[in-house]
Amino acid sequence: MRLNITSLRERARLLQAVRSFFIDREYLEVETPIRIPAPIPEAWIEVETAGDWFLQTSPEICMKRLLAAGLPRIFQICKCFRRHERGSRHLPEMTMLEWYTAHADYHDLMRDCEELLGVVLSRQCLPGFDGSMIDFTPPWPRLSLTEAFNRYAPISLSAALMADSFDEVLTREVEPRLGRRQPVFIIDYPAVLASLASLHPDNPALAQRFELYISGMELANGFTELNDADEQRRRFVREMELICAQGREPTPMPESFLADLSHMPPASGIAMGLDRLLMINCGSRCIDEVTAFTPEEL
Numbered sequence: 001m002r003l004n005i006t007s008l009r010e011r012a013r014l015l016q017a018v019r020s021f022f023i024d025r026e027y028l029e030v031e032t033p034i035r036i037p038a039p040i041p042e043a044w045i046e047v048e049t050a051g052d053w054f055l056q057t058s059p060e061i062c063m064k065r066l067l068a069a070g071l072p073r074i075f076q077i078c079k080c081f082r083r084h085e086r087g088s089r090h091l092p093e094m095t096m097l098e099w100y101t102a103h104a105d106y107h108d109l110m111r112d113c114e115e116l117l118g119v120v121l122s123r124q125c126l127p128g129f130d131g132s133m134i135d136f137t138p139p140w141p142r143l144s145l146t147e148a149f150n151r152y153a154p155i156s157l158s159a160a161l162m163a164d165s166f167d168e169v170l171t172r173e174v175e176p177r178l179g180r181r182q183p184v185f186i187i188d189y190p191a192v193l194a195s196l197a198s199l200h201p202d203n204p205a206l207a208q209r210f211e212l213y214i215s216g217m218e219l220a221n222g223f224t225e226l227n228d229a230d231e232q233r234r235r236f237v238r239e240m241e242l243i244c245a246q247g248r249e250p251t252p253m254p255e256s257f258l259a260d261l262s263h264m265p266p267a268s269g270i271a272m273g274l275d276r277l278l279m280i281n282c283g284s285r286c287i288d289e290v291t292a293f294t295p296e297e298l
């Protein structure tokens with residue numbers, strides 16, 4: 001087997017730094033089940049089965065239930081699983097950082113990201129995948145998804161959505177150009193692309209969602225959380241309809257989560273891929289270089 005001891009040591013250092021960052025800010029580290037009876041229904045993610053249950057694609061629904069139970073500031077580092085995700089930047093079993101904060105919104109999350117990476121990365125400037133230096137000095141630009149398409153894509157965001165080519169245009173034309181000199185937050189996604197996020201108070205066609213890009217790679221996905229259980233159920237039903245249209249079997253409705261959601265306070269939450277963060281910190285072009293084992297070695 002191949003083994004990159006330097007990367008593994010850096011992984012250990014970074015995980016410890018992440019934990020210290022949140023503990024110092026009075027976040028409670030939590031553990032939630034990896035094997036669950038009903039995951040979040042998402043048309044763009046395929047879940048991995050584990051007997052009659054499922055391996056989590058994210059700890060989101062369990063962590064939100066903890067918010068609803070009264071925990072105001074929580075974080076978790078855990079394994080998440082997604083079927084058919086394998087590539088130079090993808091693993092079917094990944095290490096995820098998630099944190100949730102009551103009475104905060106997605107603007108607060110973006111500031112959290114700037115502060116977190118400023119603390120845990122080894123240097124303030126690091127080389128990107130194209131060799132250019134990335135400056136992590138905050139604040140980082142905030143760019144709407146609409147404007148990102150206007151700048152970098154041959155068609156508008158609305159045209160891409162109407163043509164059912166959003167994912168193709170985003171990955172081919174837009175993403176490679178994002179965050180090449182400085183990290184960038186792509187903000188304000190169309191509501192149809194954010195099934196768990198609150199709508200924008202000034203424009204209900206948009207959701208309070210962002211993604212963080214560094215050197216053309218998406219690192220984190222965060223939003224102001226939806227806490228309307230009836231609306232969340234309607235959105236889950238739509239996701240299940242899309243899953244069925246793809247010829248896949250929908251997963252059960254996460255009823256326990258929906259029952260608790262109405263008790264959840266206004267909050268923000270985010271998922272950050274720690275394997276990808278290690279790639280950036282170590283200057284690795286392939287995710288295999290920052291893990292002890294790849295699926296092919298097991």
